[in-house]
């Protein structure tokens with residue numbers, strides 16, 4: 407899976423962009439503020455329907471233009487075209503996949519598996535469980551085909567149960583119906599997550615071992631409710647306290663990945679660089695696992711790779727990326743830093759972003 411063409415218009419400070427990336431490594435250099443991250447952001451919006459920099463996509467639309475239009479072409483038999491448009495005056499994204507309008511976001515995500523590694527990546531360890539759940543569910547979604555449906559039904563049942571909990575008087579029949587739905591689909595979500603996790607874990611351990619051997623590091627899946635009980639029992643037992651709190655305290659909506667080093671939370675004991683390597687191992691392992699189980703390659707967006715990594719660890723990171731033979735877009739302020747990292751057989755294309763006379767960032771291919 408790789409992008410053979412990108413066309414962006416109206417994205418942040420970038421001049422209209424027409425890029426023909428290589429199937430391998432694409433290095434994008436440029437001065438601070440030139441627009442390198444914006445390019446990655448555009449690919450992210452194309453594949454995920456949202457930015458990694460802002461919750462409000464209107465901020466990514468170039469000042470004083472009316473819309474942002476992003477287009478990408480994915481190589482394959484048949485080739486897949488993806489288009490995303492966001493008008494300043496309109497909240498919704500217009501999506502197109504293979505020329506069809508009215509596609510769902512999940513179809514976009516399915517068509518173009520993406521992983522992002524950026525300077526904020528360590529937040530996966532220290533941030534809220536929601537980020538780790540998103541990481542977990544990305545993996546399950548791409549490999550277990552019933553997952554999306556099960557997760558949607560679970561989410562809907564949680565929403566309805568929470569609404570009932572907040573009502574003064576609960577109708578027992580209505581509550582029982584939503585609890586039954588939640589217990590049924592929540593157990594399915596848990597089973598799929600658990601199966602995925604059990605298969606993913608050795609791939610993560612193998613990846614971490616290459617990047618940064620940390621024998622005491624343990625990754626665990628926590629399903630979000632008492633291990634000894636069924637979800638149906640938990641919902642029934644907790645009904646009174648859930649009502650006092652006004653929400654469902656336990657269930658698959660509270661699942662997490664716990665990362666510990668010698669029984670302590672990894673975030674408390676690892677250096678910033680080590681945290682970044684652990685997160686990189688998690689993200690590289692996602693791609694390796696997807697490749698092994700679904701024979702699909704994911705596209706990596708790597709913003710500012712050298713930050714906080716020493717040369718030896720940068721080399722190991724690049725070696726893993728090369729072995730996966732996936733497409734990657736890597737930004738750096740230093741054109742010389744990433745050049746010596748690759749074997750001669752790897753396809754490497756160099757680009758830089760320079761300011762044009764209008765002060766916009768223009769992408770130029772080097773060599």
Ligand SMILES: Nc1ncnc2c1ncn2[C@@H]1O[C@H](COP(=O)(O)OP(=O)(O)OP(=O)(O)O)[C@@H](O)[C@H]1O
Nearest residue numbers: 418419438439440441442443444465466467468469
């Ligand atoms: N909506 C917008 N319209 C026009 N310009 C914008 C908009 N939003 C941000 N910018 C500008 O676009 C540039 C975006 O820079 P970007 O973060 O992509 O650069 P970068 O090359 O990754 O920089 P760094 O190396 O510092 O991380 C900044 O100069 C910023 O001021």
